Amino acid sequence: MAFVSERGTLLEPGAIEFLLVQRDPIGELEGFFRSCPETPFVVTLEAIRRSTEIAQRAVARIPSAAEPRVVADVQPIPASFRRLGEKAEDGHPDIRILRDITGRSTCEGTLDDFTRYFRNRFKVLGDMLRQRRELGGTQDIAKARRSTREVRIIGMVADVRTTKNGHRIIELEDDADRIPVLLPADSVLASEPVVSDEVLGIIGTVNAKGLLIASSLVRPDLPTAKAFPGTRGHGRVAFMSDIHVGSRTFLEDKWAKVSDWLGKDDEVARSIRYLVVSGDVVDGIGVYPRQDEELTIDDIYGQYEALARMIGALPDRLAVILLPGNHDAVRPAEPQPSFPNSIQKLFDSNVTFAGNPSLLALEGVRVLAYHGKSMDDLVSSIPGLSYRKPLEGMKAMLRMRHLAPIYGGKTPIAPEAEDHLIINEVPDIFVTGHVHAVGVDQYRGVVIVNSSTWQAQTPYQKMRNIDPTPACLPIVDLATGQAVIREF
Ligand code: D5M
Ligand code: FE
Ligand code: ZN
Numbered sequence: 001m002a003f004v005s006e007r008g009t010l011l012e013p014g015a016i017e018f019l020l021v022q023r024d025p026i027g028e029l030e031g032f033f034r035s036c037p038e039t040p041f042v043v044t045l046e047a048i049r050r051s052t053e054i055a056q057r058a059v060a061r062i063p064s065a066a067e068p069r070v071v072a073d074v075q076p077i078p079a080s081f082r083r084l085g086e087k088a089e090d091g092h093p094d095i096r097i098l099r100d101i102t103g104r105s106t107c108e109g110t111l112d113d114f115t116r117y118f119r120n121r122f123k124v125l126g127d128m129l130r131q132r133r134e135l136g137g138t139q140d141i142a143k144a145r146r147s148t149r150e151v152r153i154i155g156m157v158a159d160v161r162t163t164k165n166g167h168r169i170i171e172l173e174d175d176a177d178r179i180p181v182l183l184p185a186d187s188v189l190a191s192e193p194v195v196s197d198e199v200l201g202i203i204g205t206v207n208a209k210g211l212l213i214a215s216s217l218v219r220p221d222l223p224t225a226k227a228f229p230g231t232r233g234h235g236r237v238a239f240m241s242d243i244h245v246g247s248r249t250f251l252e253d254k255w256a257k258v259s260d261w262l263g264k265d266d267e268v269a270r271s272i273r274y275l276v277v278s279g280d281v282v283d284g285i286g287v288y289p290r291q292d293e294e295l296t297i298d299d300i301y302g303q304y305e306a307l308a309r310m311i312g313a314l315p316d317r318l319a320v321i322l323l324p325g326n327h328d329a330v331r332p333a334e335p336q337p338s339f340p341n342s343i344q345k346l347f348d349s350n351v352t353f354a355g356n357p358s359l360l361a362l363e364g365v366r367v368l369a370y371h372g373k374s375m376d377d378l379v380s381s382i383p384g385l386s387y388r389k390p391l392e393g394m395k396a397m398l399r400m401r402h403l404a405p406i407y408g409g410k411t412p413i414a415p416e417a418e419d420h421l422i423i424n425e426v427p428d429i430f431v432t433g434h435v436h437a438v439g440v441d442q443y444r445g446v447v448i449v450n451s452s453t454w455q456a457q458t459p460y461q462k463m464r465n466i467d468p469t470p471a472c473l474p475i476v477d478l479a480t481g482q483a484v485i486r487e488f
Helices: 013-022 025-035 046-057 088-089 113-128 253-263 267-273 300-312 375-381 388-401 459-463
Strands: 069-074 095-099 151-162 168-173 177-184 199-206 211-216 236-240 272-278 319-323 351-353 358-362 364-369 429-432 441-442 446-450 472-477 485-486
Touching: 088 151, 113 151, 113 199, 168 199, 177 199, 267 272, 272 358, 272 364, 272 429, 375 388, 388 429, 388 441, 388 446, 441 472, 441 485, 446 472
Parallel strands: 177 211, 236 272, 272 319, 319 351, 364 429, 429 446
Antiparallel strands: 069 485, 095 358, 151 168, 151 199, 168 177, 199 211, 236 472, 358 364, 441 446, 472 485
């Protein structure tokens, strides 16, 4: 730390902890100082984290090439000494489904179910917020509203609106009461992307009119830094989604290319042991109006049979994990269970079926896989978010610790007894699909991946100005967390 004191600067304890788990702490710190216009008095965790995140962001895509090539490369996350994956050494795949809804659905959609669902969401996320240092000594809204001192409350967003003067007003609810919260126009809080039904903490003071004037907003978020667990071997996992088999726009030639490459004796291809496919594996039947005009296979089993043949032609060393999406033949309400037996039996034994979402462990590396339908609601609620930037939407989910915070939008949510869409455990890798874009990044030590699609732009997407980035394969090294994207 002599290096720091020489500069007359102090390091916040959190910043020290963060730096110590980096691969090259001094290098990171030097990079940070280079990025500052003048030497700061105190180096905060927030500032140092922001600086390393920017340095690690993926590079832009390079236009299509004849040979698959690497179009993005996110640096490895420093491995902790908690090395896992002993089992994989004998060559057998090591897949565990730690969490999904399959076989555990309890809801019937009654009014009681909804009340219970929201109570559970509020309780679990509220407990997470209470762990936050900033939120020590929180009060119920009913009590806080009578206080003249600074208060800390936790609530669920019942409504959010912008006043004509640019202030934002959130209606925040707890089990018993409700209070309007003002995010002043002249503070950074006014530009915070608050969405309906998320659970957050507010610090502020209540004015004479009963309005809580916020000075800070606290999200459950992820711990500030985390190491990648790492495996002993150099096995890799590849990610796909949105294959849309059966659609006229399914890219058969691109599939042939990726399938061929996976079977090649290429160093990277050979190391891919797992393929996680996060939903919309087929185009489905009757998913949108006049879909029949856009199908080449108009039988649902026919579509899954075609997919089973495609997957069956992939090399045997690949263990494939299939999740459903909003085009697949399971209930549309999330959490979605895994495919029924009538579909599972069409596939070879190297395929594992999981629900949407599901938390998987691949050789001990925890992968949170979610199709990503809720992105439709996030894109329409958060200014600046777009279908072209799914990674930003994924980070918003991680900050809210919820995969589908907005209720009653385009994402159907089943009111289960427990909210399975809460991001309870912090994963090592977080993957979504649905938006037919591709990208890799990191957020607080979690590798984030948006898998591409194997479908060209559809007439619907053309009309909505959605420009997909098909035929890209994100690949993550299970030993280091390093992520690359290959384009086919
Ligand atoms: O979704 C593929 C893409 O199309 C994804 O970016 C969302 C967009 N999409 C699809 N349906 C809708 C609706 N109803 N509203 C808004 N955006 C939509 P896929 O699930 O493959 O159809
Ligand atoms: Fe899709
Ligand atoms: Zn989808």
